[in-house]
Amino acid sequence: MLLWSSLGGCWKLGCEDWMRSSSQLPKQDYEALQERCLIDGCLFEDQSFPATLRSIGRGPLLRKLPERVYWRRPPELHSNPQFYSAKAKRLDLCQGLVGDCWFLAALQALTLHQDILSRVVPLNQSFTEKYAGIFRFWFWHFGKWIPVVVDDRLPVNEAGQLVFVSSTYKNLFWGALLEKAYAKLSGSYEDLQRGQVSEALVDFTGGVTMTINLVEAPCNLWDILTRAIYSRALIGCQTHAGKERVLENGLVDGHAYTLTGIRKVTSKHGPEYLVKLRNPWGKVEWKGDWSDSSSTWELLSPKERILLLRKENDGEFWMTLRDFKTHFTLLVICKLSPGLLSQEGGQTWLYTMLEGRWEKGTTAGGQMRSPRDMFWKNPQFLLSVWRPQEGRRLHMPCSVLVSLLQKPRHRHRNRKPYLAIGFYLFRMNQSYDNQRRLPPEFFWENAPLNWPETFLTEKEVSRELWLEPGTYLIVPCTSEPRQESEFVLRVFSRSHVFYEIGSSSSVVFSKEIVDPNEGQDEFFTKVFEKYPEINAIQLQKILNRMPWSGLGSKQPLFSLEACQGILALLDLNASGTMGIQEFRHLWKQLMLYQKVFHKQDTHRSGSLNWAQLRAAMREAGIVLSGNISQLMLIRYGGPDLQMDFVSFVHLMLRVENMEDVFQNLTQDGRGIYLRKPEWLMMSLYS
Known part of the structure; x- marks a missing residue:
């Protein structure tokens, strides 16, 4: 009752x-x-x-x-x-x-x-x-x-x-x-x-999702995850289908998790590739290697262990990429802009969206099974692709991302489950002007360039295609004929024209979108082509050659000593260098520090006083008492009790580093216990 x-x-x-x-x-x-x-x-x-x-x-x-x-x-x-x-x-x-x-x-x-x-x-x-x-x-x-x-x-x-x-x-x-x-x-x-x-x-x-079957995961999965994490993609994953139950290894069957981070670490046996996951329950964690209580953490340097390991039953844990592929079935990456897998240059994508519907008796033709079936009745969309910059990469195909979304068929989303959907792609070798729909003969005589790998009963199916310039036909369909639903078809590429055959208006919604991370990706690629591992001298060259447009005319000058200090904070395995993950993390933090520093430097003097420093730190998420802020200004500022941008960067990185250490080591949120080697490591090296 x-x-x-x-x-x-x-x-x-x-x-x-x-x-x-x-x-x-x-x-x-x-x-x-x-x-x-x-x-x-x-x-x-x-x-x-x-x-x-x-x-x-x-x-x-x-x-x-x-x-x-x-x-x-x-x-x-x-x-x-x-x-x-x-x-x-x-x-x-x-x-x-x-x-x-x-x-x-x-x-x-x-x-x-x-x-x-x-x-x-x-x-x-x-x-x-x-x-x-x-x-x-x-x-x-x-x-x-x-x-x-x-x-x-x-x-x-x-x-x-x-x-x-x-x-x-x-x-x-x-x-x-x-x-x-x-x-x-x-x-x-x-x-x-x-x-x-x-x-x-x-x-x-409103992003585009890409689902990877981990049983058939690509060999470059780590590279895909790296690009996804640092291009602000949202990532989820799911364990094997079944009744939601806790297994002996601590994972939950038939359950979804969030992928919150990745980290390449150096153990005594060589490199390990770790992924960080969180259970939405807020508890119940993985019990295998690299779990909170695993002895494998002893294989790392004290600093690396302290900064990564957090022994708290909060549902968040680490595991190897190898174990991840074994115990999880699906990896879902949601990209806010389309250039996840593409490595093309340029920063602009064209986005077009068209709406359609499958109607019984007219446009619900089902999938392609035999040459004379009803497939030709499905909605048909023409896609013209051309190379945005003629003369460059003449032999390279263009990246085109196609997303098919089906609308729910009932006010209650589970009353009528989603249909199994997919789309076919054909190459057009001749013109069919003024056609309301391509005739059945076209499909008898032309095989698709791209078949749906499987028809999925999901809200969205998407696929990245590599197409030579030309005209193509996209045919979205359900797995069975006479199934009714509405759908949205989206196309992303560098340059294209996209419209439905027989429609009165060619474009329902079209615009250019800019992927702010693509310029950064190109920058990171150039940096690591030249410096696969960055030492303090190379870091100094990189930082001093940056324009720092967000700081106005007061351009910072990073000394070698400052770069050595920055490197020490990020160099978890004590190698004297940083890799791409550490540099991307540093870059993300520098962009934030540049923003808050410039905002508080109201007189454009290139330095902060005590009140401005405290305000800048608070805006960056660090709240310190007045006495501590004063001590920080004495320790990291100049003789005039003013702090320049380089010193501000060093201070912020150090404070955030120590905040992570405390959170990972505290059991009650009030105090921590350090062994002597750990104390020396954190006091002297960071």
């Missing part, structure tokens, strides 16, 4: 039974609803997604619920509720009773990039300023960003604990409210029970 209770609120939005059959969300004006609540002195109640059993669902999820379930607002659950806090750990969310590990794994990948997260979760919402019990989130929904409005009534048990997603910080509620908004978009909490990491990643970013 379930008992339900809800407190508070008076402003309601009538929306009848839209959930029973409609495939569209109700249109709700967030600003107008909030203003109306503030004027009336009421808290918002969303009748389109009410605080009742109807929003939970009607299936197996009900059997998981506690005997008594109440709906409470965050101010009723905590004396100091906060929507979001930048000071909280980035991975602070834990899965609740809903089997939505796929959603949470994608969400945790999102938290690694605050600017991307803030597109989905407006972080300026609160329970104090203009609080009216109403919150808004944004999701990418088949070509456009749509808002989803919810009230803040959340299901809790008798003890006041959240039934679904919660934070390790009991006063933070952004994760629980985002899950509620996604449940509303999907139909109900019950509709989050099953899904793919790739589906949520697309909804959070």
Whole structure:
């Protein structure tokens, strides 16, 4: 027997039974609803997604619920509720009773990039300023960003604990409210029970997902992961399909994880390639080699071990790439811009999106099985590809990324599962002008250049193609004829024209997009062609040749001593050099330091005083007391108690380094115990 209770609120939005059959969300004006609540002195109640059993669902999820379930607002659950806090750990969310590990794994990948997260979760919402019990989130929904409005009534048990997603910080509620908004978009909490990491990643970013079957993983998987991590891709993975259960090795079968980092380390037996993963449960970890309690950590230098190993049951752990490929089946990489695998020069991609549908009797032809089947009835799209810079790379094909997305066929995403979809690619060797559709004879006489490897019952299938300049035909289809659904077809390339045969308008949505990381990738490639391993002298040359455009006319000059200090902080295996991973990490930090330094250097003097230093460090995520800040200025600043950019970089790297050490060694968050070799290593070398 379930008992339900809800407190508070008076402003309601009538929306009848839209959930029973409609495939569209109700249109709700967030600003107008909030203003109306503030004027009336009421808290918002969303009748389109009410605080009742109807929003939970009607299936197996009900059997998981506690005997008594109440709906409470965050101010009723905590004396100091906060929507979001930048000071909280980035991975602070834990899965609740809903089997939505796929959603949470994608969400945790999102938290690694605050600017991307803030597109989905407006972080300026609160329970104090203009609080009216109403919150808004944004999701990418088949070509456009749509808002989803919810009230803040959340299901809790008798003890006041959240039934679904919660934070390790009991006063933070952004994760629980985002899950509620996604449940509303999907139909109900019950509709989050099953899904793919790739589906949520697309909804959070509008990016393109690439799924790698780890049983058939490419030999350059480590290189792919390296490019993905440092081009700000979001990465999830899944274990073998099956009932969600904990195995003896600590992994959970039939479960999704977030890939949060990679690291090449040097052990006594040679190099090891490690991946860092997190369980959305916030607990239950891998027990094999390189786990928190594994003896393999003794094979590393003390410094490397201290900085990487964190013995805490928080669901995050390391394992080798070899074990990762053995125990996980799928790796999902969501790229915000298309150049993940491509190594072409240039920074501009052209993006075109077209919408279509498969209709029974007219355009639902199914897959290609025999020369005279119904395949020719499927929607047909012409793609013209040309080389953007004639005369360069004349014998090199062009990279074209094709993404096929199918729309849900029911308001409740799990009521009608996704169809198995794919697409074929044909080369056009002659013109078919003024054709509403290419005739069946074309498909009898021409074999596809590209067949779907498998028809996947997923929201998106994508593939990178390498095409010579010319005209091509793309035919998206379902695995069986007469299956109905709507779809979106996206094409990314350096230069192309893309349109549907027989359509009145050639382009529905087309624009140029810039991949900011591609210029950096080209820069990194040139650096490491010249310096595969960078020592202090080479680092000095690189940093002093950089334009540092973000610092204005005050260009920094890195001394050899400063570069030796920087290298010591990043050189985990004490080799006297840094590799590509360490340099990319350094580069990311330098861009952040340049930004905050320039912002606080209001007089453009090229240096910071005590107040400016403290403000710059706070903006970069480091909060120190006034006394400590003063000591840092004396230690790293000049005789006039001013700190230049080079000294600021050295200080910030050192503080962040020691912060990582403390977090990895502390058991209670208040203190640590160091053995003598570890103390000497951290005191003298870093």
